Amino acid sequence: MLPQKPLHPGLFTWxxxxxxxxxxxxxxxxxxxxPSQSSCRACSSEHTEIVGLGNKGTLWTWTIQSFMPKAPYxxxxxxxxxxxxxxxxxxxxxxxxVESRLHENSTDTxxxxxxxxxxxxxxxxxxxxxxLMTFQFRSAEAL
Amino acid sequence: xxxxxIVGLGLHPFGRSPALSGLEQGAIAARAAIADAGTNFKAMxxxxxxxxxxxxxxxxxxxxxxxxxQFTNIWNGCATGGSSLNAAYSAIKSGQYDMGLVVGFDxxxxxxxxxxxxxWGLDDWYGETGLMLTTQYFAMKIQRxxxxxxxxxxxxxxxxEKAFRNGSIxxxxxxQTALTTEDIEQAPMVSExxxxxxxxxxxxxxxxxxxxxxxxxxxxxxxxxxxxxxVVRSRHYGSFEVFSPSQAPAVAPSPTVxxxxxxxxxxxxxxxxxxxxxxxxxEVGAEIMHLAENGFCEHGEQEQxxxxxxxxxxxxxxxxxxxxxxxxxxxxxxxxxxxxYEICHQLRGxxxxxxxxxxxxxxxxxVYGAPGISGVNILTT
Numbered sequence: 001m002l003p004q005k006p007l008h009p010g011l012f013t014w015x016x017x018x019x020x021x022x023x024x025x026x027x028x029x030x031x032x033x034x035p036s037q038s039s040c041r042a043c044s045s046e047h048t049e050i051v052g053l054g055n056k057g058t059l060w061t062w063t064i065q066s067f068m069p070k071a072p073y074x075x076x077x078x079x080x081x082x083x084x085x086x087x088x089x090x091x092x093x094x095x096x097x098v099e100s101r102l103h104e105n106s107t108d109t110x111x112x113x114x115x116x117x118x119x120x121x122x123x124x125x126x127x128x129x130x131x132l133m134t135f136q137f138r139s140a141e142a143l
Numbered sequence: 144x145x146x147x148x149i150v151g152l153g154l155h156p157f158g159r160s161p162a163l164s165g166l167e168q169g170a171i172a173a174r175a176a177i178a179d180a181g182t183n184f185k186a187m188x189x190x191x192x193x194x195x196x197x198x199x200x201x202x203x204x205x206x207x208x209x210x211x212x213q214f215t216n217i218w219n220g221c222a223t224g225g226s227s228l229n230a231a232y233s234a235i236k237s238g239q240y241d242m243g244l245v246v247g248f249d250x251x252x253x254x255x256x257x258x259x260x261x262x263w264g265l266d267d268w269y270g271e272t273g274l275m276l277t278t279q280y281f282a283m284k285i286q287r288x289x290x291x292x293x294x295x296x297x298x299x300x301x302x303x304e305k306a307f308r309n310g311s312i313x314x315x316x317x318x319q320t321a322l323t324t325e326d327i328e329q330a331p332m333v334s335e336x337x338x339x340x341x342x343x344x345x346x347x348x349x350x351x352x353x354x355x356x357x358x359x360x361x362x363x364x365x366x367x368x369x370x371x372x373x374v375v376r377s378r379h380y381g382s383f384e385v386f387s388p389s390q391a392p393a394v395a396p397s398p399t400v401x402x403x404x405x406x407x408x409x410x411x412x413x414x415x416x417x418x419x420x421x422x423x424x425x426e427v428g429a430e431i432m433h434l435a436e437n438g439f440c441e442h443g444e445q446e447q448x449x450x451x452x453x454x455x456x457x458x459x460x461x462x463x464x465x466x467x468x469x470x471x472x473x474x475x476x477x478x479x480x481x482x483x484y485e486i487c488h489q490l491r492g493x494x495x496x497x498x499x500x501x502x503x504x505x506x507x508x509x510v511y512g513a514p515g516i517s518g519v520n521i522l523t524t
Contacts, residue, residue, distance in 0.1 A: 072257065097392075
């Protein structure tokens with residue numbers, strides 16, 4: 001197996017036996033953001049800190065991406081191998097809703113209110129001998 | 144302070160024009176608007192224009208004439224036309240200029256838009272993993288809205304049916320074939336719950352308007368339309384927006400709500416006074432949600448409105464009488480101006496087969512676009 005590394009730094013804890021999302025929390029007003037940012041969207045403060053956002057949530061809304069997106073979409077897929085994927089917003093314990101790909105891609109399983117759990121999955125090989133990884137959520141009911 | 148009047152209307156029909164560049168389509172629209180006002184390009188003291196993929200709007204002077212006018216490029220996503228109108232409104236209202244041109248045009252490739260994360264302050268991973276599609280955002284927004292307010296799939300279908308029916312009686316529309324309920328219901332799914340006929344397509348086209356001081360308007364047209372307000376607003380923390388890797392816990396009103404309220408306040412009228420409206424309908428859910436966000440009905444009331452035909456041409460509040468974005472496609476730079484073009488024809492009484500009955504006097508236009516921006520115009524006879 002190729003060595004794995006995050007597609008982008010700072011989105012989730014890695015490597016980790018129980019990865020969680022990383023975001024920021026405003027020191028002044030307490031609002032969270034994902035991904036982390038150095039200023040606060042709510043109150044304009046520049047005092048923020050990196051915090052863990054956990055690995056669980058609830059599906060707040062969802063859709064299914066049925067056609068292969070044009071660039072900048074960049075995975076190992078080809079038009080022939082493309083598989084429709086779920087996309088949703090997951091409401092986390094801190095209250096923010098994080099946009100994510102979903103493991104499930106069927107109207108039979110996806111529903112608002114579904115309990116969801118984080119997982120780290122491959123996106124593509126980077127051509128330099130690494131497998132690039134990103135986060136997605138999957139139903140916690142099906143596990 | 145003087146009112147601002149629209150005295151010239153020009154359109155290069157939306158759709159596909161392989162022989163013409165985007166800029167050329169803008170020039171055709173500009174010449175048509177200036178001819179409609181019975182004047183010439185030399186009389187234009189200023190111009191505001193914009194395009195996403197068609198090039199710099201101020202290059203139009205090479206085609207229209209090098210007269211030395213102030214020509215300012217405007218780029219504000221889907222609100223480009225609204226922002227151009229807002230700038231023209233302010234230029235005339237302030238007394239700086241008496242007369243000028245607003246123009247928008249575009250020429251997009253086929254298929255869904257493919258925005259680049261860096262242009263929107265986002266990192267590449269967001270686009271690379273397939274999260275940066277406007278189609279997904281609109282699907283997820285209406286999905287949640289259907290859940291919260293009991294909107295049915297039948298209502299989604301009704302909006303598409305109306306759009307193509309209105310397109311079929313609009314000579315300049317791109318899609319002029321009415322579709323049956325079955326045609327729409329059975330179309331391939333694009334992004335659940337929205338299928339192929341529920342989305343508009345990126346397109347080409349141009350649109351232009353000539354504006355002047357209202358006290359000069361009769362020199363140019365017998366039926367000027369007054370631009371009573373031209374408002375653009377961006378999003379607040381907590382509104383559910385496109386291109387957002389995360390959304391705030393609290394839910395705040397969308398920029399449509401704040402733009403609409405401000406526009407009504409400037410115009411000194413309310414939603415009940417509006418006789419005909421154009422609401423951003425890049426997909427059917429948007430038209431449904433924008434009915435409530437613009438203050439025309441309560442959230443959830445759209446279910447009954449669509450069933451009863453309130454938004455049909457003969458209804459109490461006709462919406463998207465020319466088939467909207469669904470039947471005309473969306474050349475981003477021109478789309479917001481097409482809405483105003485259609486409302487002006489409705490208020491002039493020159494909308495042909497799609498004319499709203501009983502001489503409408505108050506019109507309304509609304510756009511919404513990335514990354515959470517809205518433009519509203521209120522027009523009167």
